[in-house]
Amino acid sequence: MSGDSPSGLAEAFKRACVAFLVGAVALYAAVAVIEIxxxxxxxxIGIAALVGVPVAGIAIYRKMRGGW
Structure with a gap:
């Protein structure tokens, strides 16, 4: 089996390290974008909440009262 050879294990370890590095860079970039x-x-989100909560309240009130 080729996965048991020393070169195969070294290659798998190298790929895992590269994958971990790429994941860390992607996470760093995502956090930087969110900070910006x-x-x-x-x-x-605040404006949407200020508009959405009263509109939803009115819609629920009208639905419960039977008229729309």
């Missing part, structure tokens, strides 16, 4: 857009993201 964080204020705008909070603002948009």
């Amino acid at each position: 857009i964080w204020p705008a993201l909070v603002l948009v």
